[in-house]
Amino acid sequence: MKKLPIPARRPNLSASLAALAVVAAGGVGTTAWAQNYPITPQQRATAQQTAQAGVPLSELAPNAPDEYTVKPGDTLWAISRLYLLRPWRWPELWGMNINEIANPHRIYPGQVLYLDKSGGRARLTTRRGAGGGEGGTIKLTPRTRFDSLAGMALPTLNPSLIEPFLSEPIVVDENTLQAAPRIVAGNDSRVLLSRGDRAYARGEKDTPLVEVPGPLQHYRVFRSATPLKDPGTGEILGYEAQYLGKVRLQRGESTTVETKDDKDYITVVPATVDVIAAREEIRAGDRLLPEPPRQLLSYAPRAPSTQVEGRIVSVYGNAVQFAAQNQVVAINKGTRDGIDSGHVLAILKNGETILDRTGEKKETIKLPNERIGLLMVFRPFEKVSYALVLEINDTPRAGDFIVNP
Structure with a gap:
């Protein structure tokens, strides 16, 4: 066990939720490495812009809790989904209280999130009432916490799903x-x-x-x-x-x-x-x-910065045709197309081609493509990438389309 001093100002939790999107390839449990992963200039700029005014209430999930205690087993994706309609827009969640960030890559089970919705904007903090107009004096007392280096930080995704x-x-x-x-x-x-x-x-x-x-x-x-x-x-x-x-x-x-x-x-x-x-x-x-x-990879959930139109190539597994939630698929986009780990894409069901018999004469028509879920890329290669199916409301299959979320 390693003795870890807690600083006078504890790391901000919402910032941690946003930025802690890192696991080490081949060693998912090495979260000590993950805590020092840098924030990209683009992510920081987005967060700083959001921090000035908070997030519009329209961007919050309908049942976003006013108070939430982080639990062991939580993931960045799950908590982002808890608060945001579009969880891949994590810099906005981070930006809710960027001014309190000490180390944006540290988040610990047991910390509490408080949601302030005053003035028509949403701000997230680890201090009750911190986003409200008048603040009081907070007395900070140095403490020492004992914890194992392994398992301190929350991962973006459940490591057991992608580690192999x-x-x-x-x-x-x-x-x-x-x-x-x-x-x-x-x-x-x-x-x-x-x-x-x-x-x-x-x-x-x-x-x-x-x-x-x-x-x-x-x-x-x-x-x-x-x-x-x-x-x-x-x-x-x-x-x-x-x-x-x-x-x-x-x-x-x-x-x-x-x-x-x-x-x-x-x-x-x-x-x-x-x-x-x-x-x-x-x-x-x-x-x-x-x-x-071993490589250090960032799985910060985010939408691609360029337009993506691709297809699901295959569902991983022997003779598997349909994909379930938390299953791995291969897509026909890779690093040559600008795809990176952490990119979130929407899944569109490939509409069937049917014979319309309802008119005066029979006619072949194609049903529209319907959005049925989301996936996140976690291992890109040059021309193809592995992605995890995050959520679905229908059954994806090889041949279905992928687009920007």
Whole structure:
């Protein structure tokens, strides 16, 4: 347990709700990193502008509570939805009391939000009556709180929903897996490998699997990739590789030379790897990709700054056609289109094409596209992105449209 001094002015909670939209990829629990994530100039400018006058009451959710105590398990999205009609407009929630911000990336369960709606504008504070006209003198007493670094800060989304996708499935180009090192055999002639087993692997001719100075290298194991095809254009946007587990490189690839009849014969000795995690059984032919470094990603919910018109490519899972709430989908927009983690998009149901039999003659017509939910991008690639379905009032499916919220 780490001893944490509480400053004389406690971090503002609504600011925290707004700005604390960060988790560490591959290590969602490392909230200590998240607390120091910078606020972008655009986000700060929006908040400062809003702070001058508050938020119009028309922007508040109908049942926004006058008082709310933050609970363990809360998320930024859930609390933003509690207060705002459009929760992705988080800088406005932050801006309600920007003047009190000490560290906008810290929020703790047990803090209390107070909503002031005087003068036709809404202001959120952690002090009862702080937004009202006349204020009194507040005596601040230094205190010390003991808390674990893990779990201090609230995440934007439920980490359990997206954590596997931060390191497991990946989208690669056509040649990436084909050029990656491959498992060639298991120890003791084992065909199927699981955690604790030893295996042997080798790279391609020009890129052998060798050791490098430093800590032992870790690799993720993948199987044949599934093509992700754009529903509109038919373009192959990438290949979704199936994550199987992790291995640790114990010895690199080498060669031995044996002389027979005055001739030298070179024999390849494959690298030795140990399986340290297995989601599914691993076998010969599976490919190895280096474990990527941990990344700090911002999941601040916000609308894209440019116009977005795209489609849902697929629903993650084996032979899954329809998406449910809190399920992951792939969309046909990525970093080349300006998509970033935290972007919120509306889902439009692709209206059916039907035969109208009600007129004098039969006629083919297309029903209008209807808005049925919201999703948030949390892992963009170049041409495709993973997004979490946040809320729905119908059932999204592959081929449905995505647009600005």
